[in-house]
């Protein structure tokens with residue numbers, strides 16, 4: 001029987017661009033019933049002012065910042081794809097004990113290209129370390145505030161709310177899905193439907209939606225890390 005001491009710690013890297021309330025939900029869930037022996041080892045942001053960086057630092061989690069435009073400016077000749085590969089390197093770290101078991105995009109507002117995905121899928125080497133498991137794919141999941149195939153891309157909440165105002169939808173939702181090249185089209189892991197309420201202000205609706213996000217981002221991480229089926233779609 002494996003004792004708890006023998007169970008290898010699970011490592012998560014979280015990518016953010018903003019306030020980090022979903023990062024905070026993951027921080028608070030570390031070593032709890034859904035994420036036992038699990039640690040967020042690094043938080044990476046593409047926005048220097050992201051409050052999520054403050055949350056990470058307050059929680060004693062290492063942080064890194066790298067934004068596309070400053071990267072291109074300080075590296076003449078480099079491309080967006082080079083940036084994506086640099087982000088992959090930041091995700092992998094330089095040593096084996098820095099290699100994550102899961103990457104969570106929690107409000108990460110940059111579309112990641114093939115070069116990033118290839119490194120994380122183990123099809124290309126992005127780490128400078130002689131990792132003992134360079135080709136093991138690392139799952140990448142994304143939190144998106146819409147239902148599968150409904151409002152892909154940025155500003156999904158506002159677009160869904162406007163569609164409700166026009167009478168073209170009665171509900172929206174949020175989901176966590178696997179990340180593939182096609183934005184927001186990866187296989188859903190957890191989906192939650194959230195009906196609109198007539199007369200409800202956008203700000204009030206957003207509060208309801210975010211509260212559901214904080215729940216599913218932890219459930220999805222648990223599902224992927226521990227192969228548990230948390231996929232109650234509702």
Ligand SMILES: Nc1nc2c(c(=O)[nH]1)N[C@@H](CN(C=O)c1ccc(C(=O)N[C@@H](CCC(=O)O)C(=O)O)cc1)CN2
Pocket residue numbers: 105108109110111112113142143144145152153154178179180181182183184185186
């Ligand atoms: N290859 C993938 N990359 C990303 C995915 C994905 O599913 N596949 N999900 C997004 C997250 N996201 C929606 O969930 C999303 C974020 C940002 C954008 C977008 O248009 N970004 C612009 C820049 C916008 C800005 O800087 O404000 C861009 O990248 O040029 C669309 C969807 C994360 N990445």
Ligand SMILES: NCC(=O)N[C@@H]1O[C@H](COP(=O)([O-])[O-])[C@@H](O)[C@H]1O
Pocket residue numbers: 016017018019020021022023052106107108109143144145153154155156210213
């Ligand atoms: N297309 C991606 C997208 O819109 N992601 C959204 O960014 C917010 C991040 O909040 P947070 O910074 O407070 O965690 C969340 O609402 C998440 O669904």
